[in-house]
Amino acid sequence: MKRTIATIFIIGSLIPAARAAEPAVAADASAGPSQIEFKFKFEPGRVIRQKVENITVGSLKIPGPLSEQKFSQSYEQVMTTTCRKVNADKSAVFDVSLGGIKMKMSMGPMALSYDSSTFDPQQADPRSGRVGRLFHAMEGVRFSVTVSDTGRPLKVEGLSESVRKAMARLAEGGDDQAARKMLESMSQLMSDDQMNEQMQMYYRVTPPKEGPIKIGDKWDQTWSMKMPILGGQFDGRGEYELIGIEEVHGRPCAKIRVKESFTMRPGEAGKPVEGADAFQALFQKMKMELSTSGGEGIAHIDFARGELVRLRQTQKMTLKISPREDAGDAAAEIPTFTQTFNSSTRIEMMDEPAAAPAGVEHSARQ
Amino acid sequence: MITQENTSNRRGLHRAASAVLAAAGLLVPALAQDISDPVDRSFYFIERSAQATELFNQNRLQDALPIFQELAAGYSDLDEDGYVALGVGDCLLELGQLEAARAAYAQVKALRPDLQEEADLRLVGVELKGEVSDELIAWLRTAAEAPDADRAGMHWILGRALQKRAVSLVSEAAKAFRAAAEGDGVGCRGQKAPSLTSHAALLDELGQDLSRLVNQVEKAFELRGLNPQAGADEPTPEVVAERVRSEHLLRGKDGRRLEFQVRQEEGSCEKQVLVNGNSLELSPEERQLLQRHQERINEILMKAASRASEK
Numbered sequence: 115m116k117r118t119i120a121t122i123f124i125i126g127s128l129i130p131a132a133r134a135a136e137p138a139v140a141a142d143a144s145a146g147p148s149q150i151e152f153k154f155k156f157e158p159g160r161v162i163r164q165k166v167e168n169i170t171v172g173s174l175k176i177p178g179p180l181s182e183q184k185f186s187q188s189y190e191q192v193m194t195t196t197c198r199k200v201n202a203d204k205s206a207v208f209d210v211s212l213g214g215i216k217m218k219m220s221m222g223p224m225a226l227s228y229d230s231s232t233f234d235p236q237q238a239d240p241r242s243g244r245v246g247r248l249f250h251a252m253e254g255v256r257f258s259v260t261v262s263d264t265g266r267p268l269k270v271e272g273l274s275e276s277v278r279k280a281m282a283r284l285a286e287g288g289d290d291q292a293a294r295k296m297l298e299s300m301s302q303l304m305s306d307d308q309m310n311e312q313m314q315m316y317y318r319v320t321p322p323k324e325g326p327i328k329i330g331d332k333w334d335q336t337w338s339m340k341m342p343i344l345g346g347q348f349d350g351r352g353e354y355e356l357i358g359i360e361e362v363h364g365r366p367c368a369k370i371r372v373k374e375s376f377t378m379r380p381g382e383a384g385k386p387v388e389g390a391d392a393f394q395a396l397f398q399k400m401k402m403e404l405s406t407s408g409g410e411g412i413a414h415i416d417f418a419r420g421e422l423v424r425l426r427q428t429q430k431m432t433l434k435i436s437p438r439e440d441a442g443d444a445a446a447e448i449p450t451f452t453q454t455f456n457s458s459t460r461i462e463m464m465d466e467p468a469a470a471p472a473g474v475e476h477s478a479r480q
Numbered sequence: 481m482i483t484q485e486n487t488s489n490r491r492g493l494h495r496a497a498s499a500v501l502a503a504a505g506l507l508v509p510a511l512a513q514d515i516s517d518p519v520d521r522s523f524y525f526i527e528r529s530a531q532a533t534e535l536f537n538q539n540r541l542q543d544a545l546p547i548f549q550e551l552a553a554g555y556s557d558l559d560e561d562g563y564v565a566l567g568v569g570d571c572l573l574e575l576g577q578l579e580a581a582r583a584a585y586a587q588v589k590a591l592r593p594d595l596q597e598e599a600d601l602r603l604v605g606v607e608l609k610g611e612v613s614d615e616l617i618a619w620l621r622t623a624a625e626a627p628d629a630d631r632a633g634m635h636w637i638l639g640r641a642l643q644k645r646a647v648s649l650v651s652e653a654a655k656a657f658r659a660a661a662e663g664d665g666v667g668c669r670g671q672k673a674p675s676l677t678s679h680a681a682l683l684d685e686l687g688q689d690l691s692r693l694v695n696q697v698e699k700a701f702e703l704r705g706l707n708p709q710a711g712a713d714e715p716t717p718e719v720v721a722e723r724v725r726s727e728h729l730l731r732g733k734d735g736r737r738l739e740f741q742v743r744q745e746e747g748s749c750e751k752q753v754l755v756n757g758n759s760l761e762l763s764p765e766e767r768q769l770l771q772r773h774q775e776r777i778n779e780i781l782m783k784a785a786s787r788a789s790e791k
Contacts, residue, residue, distance in 0.1 A: 186533035
């Protein structure tokens with residue numbers, strides 16, 4: 115059960131990373147001070163770095179004789195996004211890489227920590243070492259995102275291969291079956307198709323219709339995406355409002371109030387995974403229902419350059435785990451319990467981007 | 481229904497060491513400067529909750545308590561699941577401040593009807609630290625049979641309460657027999673005082689044995705929980721057997737006679753048992769029982785020898 119919870123939280127901590135990788139959108143700077151217009155301008159060679167931080171806290175109520183455990187987890191990473199090229203049809207390709215991963219987890223008497231800048235697989239204790247090797251293998255994971263001329267993600271490439279290489283690195287480093295199994299499970303979430311679906315989700319902060327928007331304008335979005343690793347489908351709903359235009363980090367930004375909620379519905383029972391270990395087999399027999407509430411936040415988007423400068427958002431998550439109806443004998447090993455957690459996500463632009471190299475073509479669509 | 485009249489003792493929770501949230505610590509001062517904005521308030525609440533959680537899990541309760549108190553007082557609107565409100569009581573309980581913990585849980589119960597079940601379980605934990613009342617046992621029996629109850633969990637708590645109650649009852653029975661032995665004999669026709677006193681001594685023995693067992697179980701789950709180091713700090717017994725060689729010729733009701741030899745060599749903790757010269761394999765439970773009773777025999781012998789040497 116501890117492994118299940120750890121897996122869910124490691125996966126959950128990676129989801130916010132997709133937000134930061136959303137390609138740049140640019141606004142018409144000639145609009146008046148009370149309104150802006152989101153348009154898209156891609157500059158090949160331009161590099162931005164964003165720090166993603168997530169904190170989760172709550173109680174783990176494990177049924178049975180063990181008492182309630184207090185849980186907290188913090189996760190941060192650096193997303194580096196580089197505009198590689200602009201295609202003839204005005205779509206653009208961005209290269210995204212993960213780095214600077216730090217993670218800390220405290221659950222009752224247990225504690226785990228990982229810092230990519232100091233991690234040494236040979237020195238780590240057995241428990242932290244397993245998680246550390248997993249994250250260490252993911253350092254430098256890269257993928258590319260192709261977006262349309264309106265900034266909508268079209269496809270993701272290279273993530274699946276990057277994760278496969280990470281699994282190979284784990285195998286080279288020793289026979290840590292548990293870490294490899296965990297990464298195999300996570301590879302379902304970190305596939306090209308799955309990441310593209312997630313990035314569709316994060317396109318929502320921009321208004322669905324073109325044209326100028328003024329302070330007070332609102333829009334909403336709904337979306338769905340499958341989450342095979344968690345055995346279900348996510349349905350999301352978001353409400354957004356332009357509430358201001360202000361300067362952040364010296365940049366002119368559209369200040370957008372965000373209010374989002376998610377529900378995960380259990381999906382159909384999947385086929386048994388060949389070669390699944392006892393943990394994976396048990397995981398497949400679990401029904402997970404996840405819902406969120408609150409979900410309020412503020413996003414600052416640089417409308418002159420079209421970059422996400424800052425996002426702060428909190429969520430209250432309720433996770434219910436129970437045996438699936440077809441769990442059979444496995445049902446006895448899967449207790450029914452509900453956990454509630456508070457989570458905060460912060461994305462912050464780290465520094466000024468590098469200038470585009472000389473001679474690189476770029477197009478601007480006004 | 482749990483009442484405040486029950487006596488209470490300390491309830492331990494699971495604890496261990498972990499790293500400090502350096503990143504959150506750096507962010508908090510900036511956030512604290514502007515916490516009127518709803519998003520800023522939520523961020524402050526979550527980051528401070530995480531800080532308090534890490535401190536609690538590190539057993540730095542004096543540092544965790546003021547944070548939980550601050551959040552419970554100023555951010556109750558964000559504490560939908562009562563995490564920080566109950567956290568105040570958890571810190572007090574862990575610090576051994578039982579009456580304060582009881583009051584904190586009772587306050588949660590009074591102010592938060594949606595947390596009544598949570599608060600009741602916490603109050604049970606407080607009660608289990610002291611003398612267990614018949615009222616608590618009756619409540620637990622009902623709760624354990626409720627249709628929507630976590631039956632395994634509730635029966636576990638009921639078992640803990642019953643065995644603690646048994647310790648009190650056995651002790652009370654021993655006192656009653658002693659009082660009877662010291663009385664004028666009315667109502668004890670045919671019973672001689674020395675028999676009653678001996679019986680009381682046997683009950684004391686039983687009570688001490690049961691108390692030791694109860695304490696072992698309580699300690700194992702209160703302090704260790706998920707900690708893989710559980711049991712590493714078990715106290716050493718009063719008397720240690722360095723070598724054991726004993727012979728027992730036993731005859732059963734059926735007339736069968738068996739000769740047992742029990743041996744433990746110097747430097748070894750393992751006991752070998754032979755029956756009629758052949759090795760006898762004991763189950764883990766049998767070994768545990770044998771060890772437990774042998775330790776008690778050793779203590780009785782040592783105490784008797786000490787008493788003899790004082791004469």
